[in-house]
Amino acid sequence: MGKRIFLYILVLLLCGQTTHSQEQKRNRKLERFERRQARNRQLQGEIQLSGAFALYPMVVRWAEEFRKLYPRVKIDISAGGAGKGITDALAGVVDFGMVSREIHPAEVEKGAFAIAVAKDAVVVTVNSNNPLINIIRTRGLTRSAAVALWKTQTAHTWGDVLGTPSTIPVHTYTRSDACGAADTWGAYLGIKQEDLEGTAVFGDPGIASVIQRDKIGIGFNNIAYAYNVKTKKPHRNIAVMPLDLNGSGRIDPEEDFYDTLEELCEAIAGGHYPSPPARELYLVCRGKPQDDVILEFLVFILTKGQQWTAESGYVPLSPQRLEEELDKIL
The missing domain is CATH 3.40.190.10 (Periplasmic binding protein-like II)
Incomplete structure (x- = not known):
């Protein structure tokens, strides 16, 4: 079983007991992901991101580490503000918009699919x-x-x-x-x-x-x-x-x-600094992602990638929050 699968299971264990039906559902998802992972050992493609200055340094670090595993994947990242990120994502100009605020209902209606990846x-x-x-x-x-x-x-x-x-x-x-x-x-x-x-x-x-x-x-x-x-x-x-x-x-x-x-x-x-102005940071795409390269990058961020959040000046998501976000994409 690959490292990402192990890390995902670890996240689930940290979050406590789940019902039998929930475990069966997640196991089926993990089996599908493991089969896809086997196909992705020679993963190649391109990922484009734009948006929030807040998330830019963290995404750069994740991209560097991801490309050590998948050197044939090209990742292009540009900062220009959360507004540009969400606009680009909804227009299909980029794969991900980097967004450092809550997603507005009108944006969800237009197809915004948001994954929380860190806090600051x-x-x-x-x-x-x-x-x-x-x-x-x-x-x-x-x-x-x-x-x-x-x-x-x-x-x-x-x-x-x-x-x-x-x-x-x-x-x-x-x-x-x-x-x-x-x-x-x-x-x-x-x-x-x-x-x-x-x-x-x-x-x-x-x-x-x-x-x-x-x-x-x-x-x-x-x-x-x-x-x-x-x-x-x-x-x-x-x-x-x-x-x-x-x-x-x-x-x-x-x-x-x-x-x-x-x-x-x-x-x-610890919640001692109020929210707002503390907040979650998101990667947003148009609709639920289906592309193998995109999904692999997201799973990487939500599992192994969390180890670099603290040293990069960010707050990692809680195990429960990670489980919720992984469930959305697997």
């Missing part, structure tokens, strides 16, 4: 050389202050943001492209992406770059663009502003998990 989150980013950085780290950002920045535009100074006498102006940034980060951050504030106020900047790298240059700026990024995956610390000139979740006016010990990428990912996995 959107975080608030500021310049680490902000003159008020120590207060920023100890007081954090309340939800009401975030609403005043991105919705009502009633926060004009850092004093307005932090509840201090400071008259230092604050520069608020948002995304110009249709993307999961803005959709998710808007959901946290109770508004849609198009209602987010601020200076619009294209892409995750764009927001990170402008925050690195603007000492009094504030924006939001996917964690892969806020933290350095190798050092597990925020990128140069970037600090992650903690969320004051209980509105106490200070960051309490249970809210303080932003120093390293590992701490934040543990908080996301």
